[in-house]
Amino acid sequence: MSLRQYEYALAVAEEGSVTAAAEVLRVAQPSVSQQIRTLERELGVALFTRMPTGLVPTVAGRAFLREAQVAVTAARRARAMARAGADEQLAGELLVAAQMGLGARQLPSALAELRRRFPLLEVTVFEEPNPAELERLGRRGVLDLVLVASTCDEGGADAYHLGDEEFVVVLGAGHRLLAADRVELRELEGEPWIRFDRESALDAVLRDVLRDNKMAPSTVARVTQTATAVRWAAHGLGVTLVPASAVPHGYEQLARPVSPVVSQPVIAGLRIGAGPAETALLELLQQESWSRTSALV
Structure with a gap:
């Protein structure tokens, strides 16, 4: 073979x-x-x-x-x-993966700068809703860098905490709760929810929120992409909960932080023995703003 x-x-x-x-x-x-x-x-x-x-x-x-x-x-x-010779001549393939919803604003910015530094570098990026699949790929050494919300117990990568991302609720245009700067989660009782695949990390966050606030879920639709959830919520189909940086441009006015605060860490997993391109990407991600409120500014 x-x-x-x-x-x-x-x-x-x-x-x-x-x-x-x-x-x-x-x-x-x-x-x-x-x-x-x-x-x-x-x-x-x-x-x-x-x-x-x-x-x-x-x-x-x-x-x-x-x-x-x-x-x-x-x-x-x-x-x-x-x-690989001089840095500006670095060529090859870089495989990056992100848990769906994480780094939606920061990762493209860092990758754009990486490509300016290494124009011969080929970068492949994909989003994966299921964190278990990302862990499996990471353990097998397929990924050069991965963004996840929690570290894997097994070896194969070094973990770096980049910051925390706050979740926001996205409401339909004209929704009564848009008058508030921050939405109390209990005020969402009875709202229909636009949710994600049952095995996804994003849906796990919402399940925890509903359980912790003793709210009965009312699911109107399930989607596979954060941008789809936001757009459907904007049209009044229901409300959705996504990381703040995952709100597409033009929909920020329909997003509100919630109380109690819902957030999750953003962790970069860098494969052991990483080369100059992976290391440079990590450094660029560390320079990005990962504060809880920056994504809505």
Whole structure:
């Protein structure tokens, strides 16, 4: 088995077809097909099954692809470190993940400055609602830097407390509670809530808030993105609770801090043995404002 075969299999899984994967990889389609067949023969299992929507990984394929991603990421990181000369020539791939809702304002700002310093650096960023999945990826060494609300007990990364983010309630235009500078949580009793996936950290925060304030939840909708929750709340579908920095530009006037204060820490997990790019990104994030009220200014 070769690293190239791993990359081909990952591309097929991402694109859903050999043809699309070949286009992304900029190789001939028969080459991709041959490499996948060879890989399956060496492994003794089928990695993909054909569905109406395209090629989908089998159970064995999903298990293989998780490990293949670790191997490919490690190889790219090793190449980047070997090629790194002067800072301005630093090239390679940086993989960053954030627990959904964290650093929505600070992370883009820090990444923009990082790219100005290292223009040859390729940065991939994704949001993950489920903190357990982020911990799993972190333990496997896939991520270079991750933003989470709590540290993982197992090793693999150094933790840095960047600050705390306050949660705000987003109300519909014309809502009676917009007259207040800060909303008492008990005043939200009976309001319909726009919530998040049940396994997400954001929904866990809201569950705790409702329980601690002895409020009965009334769920009108569940969404997967903070921006969607804010926009739906703005249209009067219900109210939602999100980190202050996750409120999109133009909706700040509909957001109010709550009492008692709801907040969570923001922790950067930096992989052990981090290179200059990851270290620089951490330093930039530490320079960002993480105060509880700054996101609404």
